[in-house]
Amino acid sequence: MDINKIKNAEAKHYMPVFSRDSLVLERGEGNCLYDINGNKYVDFVAGIATNILGYNHSEYTEAVCNQVKKLMHVSNHYYTAIQSQYITRLCEASGFPRVFLCNSGAEANECAIKLARRYFKNHGGDKTILYAEGSFHGRTLATLTVTGNTAQHERYSPLPQGFDSFKYNDFDDFKRKLTDNVGAVILETIQGERGVRPFSNDFLANAYALCKSKGVLFIVDEVQTGMGRTGTLFSFEHFGIKPDIITMAKGIAGGIPMGACLASEEVGTAFSRGDHGSTFGGNALACAAADKVLEILQSGLLTKGAAMGAYLGERLAHLSKYNFITDIRGLGLMRGIELCDKVPATEFESKLRDKGYLVNVAGNNTLRLIPPLTITKAEIDGLIAALDEVCATTHV
Numbered sequence: 593m594d595i596n597k598i599k600n601a602e603a604k605h606y607m608p609v610f611s612r613d614s615l616v617l618e619r620g621e622g623n624c625l626y627d628i629n630g631n632k633y634v635d636f637v638a639g640i641a642t643n644i645l646g647y648n649h650s651e652y653t654e655a656v657c658n659q660v661k662k663l664m665h666v667s668n669h670y671y672t673a674i675q676s677q678y679i680t681r682l683c684e685a686s687g688f689p690r691v692f693l694c695n696s697g698a699e700a701n702e703c704a705i706k707l708a709r710r711y712f713k714n715h716g717g718d719k720t721i722l723y724a725e726g727s728f729h730g731r732t733l734a735t736l737t738v739t740g741n742t743a744q745h746e747r748y749s750p751l752p753q754g755f756d757s758f759k760y761n762d763f764d765d766f767k768r769k770l771t772d773n774v775g776a777v778i779l780e781t782i783q784g785e786r787g788v789r790p791f792s793n794d795f796l797a798n799a800y801a802l803c804k805s806k807g808v809l810f811i812v813d814e815v816q817t818g819m820g821r822t823g824t825l826f827s828f829e830h831f832g833i834k835p836d837i838i839t840m841a842k843g844i845a846g847g848i849p850m851g852a853c854l855a856s857e858e859v860g861t862a863f864s865r866g867d868h869g870s871t872f873g874g875n876a877l878a879c880a881a882a883d884k885v886l887e888i889l890q891s892g893l894l895t896k897g898a899a900m901g902a903y904l905g906e907r908l909a910h911l912s913k914y915n916f917i918t919d920i921r922g923l924g925l926m927r928g929i930e931l932c933d934k935v936p937a938t939e940f941e942s943k944l945r946d947k948g949y950l951v952n953v954a955g956n957n958t959l960r961l962i963p964p965l966t967i968t969k970a971e972i973d974g975l976i977a978a979l980d981e982v983c984a985t986t987h988v
């Protein structure tokens with residue numbers, strides 16, 4: 593297949609929203625991708641934290657193929673045994689008794705916003721929702737509104753009403769903004785798209801305690817940080833907090849589109865029949881995939897992924913000796929390496945690609961590492977060696 597033909601078709605027909613790498617990927621095996629010329633890449637992007645089992649994972653592939661042959665989709669007007677099996681497993685594993693299944697992270701957050709608003713209506717009237725500057729929650733109009741990106745806000749105004757922002761990691765500002773009009777707060781514990789930027793433990797503990805004391809709902813977007821990414825099933829577990837609502841997507845079904853909004857019994861029953869819905873959400877195929885992913889996590893991968901995450905953290909630490917590396921941060925298998933302005937992270941990205949490693953750039957000149965949870969020590973060692981080689985030939 594001619595790469596130019598592929599690029600031309602995209603240029604001619606696809607709406608011009610993506611900046612794509614000049615790479616045509618054809619197949620995956622284990623934690624590696626192969627392009628149309630047969631070149632192999634160890635994948636530290638994983639479809640942006642989505643392919644948590646890597647590629648062609650035998651147990652997962654078998655479960656998905658079997659479900660395709662049996663039943664892929666029926667309307668949510670009917671029950672399926674696989675959806676029932678999955679929601680039971682998910683609710684038991686997460687400790688949240690109520691779930692709504694959808695198809696993406698944006699939809700999961702849209703559901704969380706609608707659920708919070710419905711809850712406010714049931715408890716005395718309209719309230720606003722606070723979000724963090726620098727956040728990313730999706731691209732529907734409501735989730736774009738709670739995404740802290742003013743350039744995007746200007747492009748799509750007028751935006752839905754009833755939202756306000758607070759400064760990232762600034763508890764004084766948070767306290768000021770948490771007026772009696774606020775009914776809910778939404779945040780990511782680690783802002784992935786902003787370059788793997790974690791909130792401090794203190795901020796999260798204080799913000800959570802204040803919300804609890806005022807009866808304000810605490811919503812954590814676990815779309816990128818969930819499914820074992822940070823070493824626990826959900827990232828909020830690191831901070832001793834228990835949100836009222838969490839949202840999930842990306843790795844939830846190992847690459848098949850799915851999202852979920854989970855809630856406490858009190859909040860999760862704020863919707864009544866007909867208040868929300870989705871044609872594809874929670875269909876048999878997505879549930880079979882998600883059920884297998886969660887089963888695999890529960891039978892050892894969560895622990896193994898946590899160990900690999902700790903190992904990756906240890907192996908990255910020595911890079912701080914390079915004067916152009918300004919920060920190394922993150923948790924588990926979600927790490928960011930921030931470079932100084934004089935060294936474009938995109939150059940590192942392409943040099944690493946030439947050495948057979950895929951990483952991507954997020955936020956402020958930061959290399960983001962979010963590999964499959966099945967990543968091995970040898971693959972991490974290989975990336976570190978490649979990073980060292982690139983660093984050794986970089987001078988500022």
Ligand SMILES: Cc1ncc(COP(=O)(O)O)c(C=O)c1O
Binds near residue numbers: 695698699785816
């Ligand atoms: C934290 C977070 N929330 C929401 C989303 C949106 O997810 P989706 O692209 O599946 O709509 C993303 C996507 O990157 C994300 O990282």
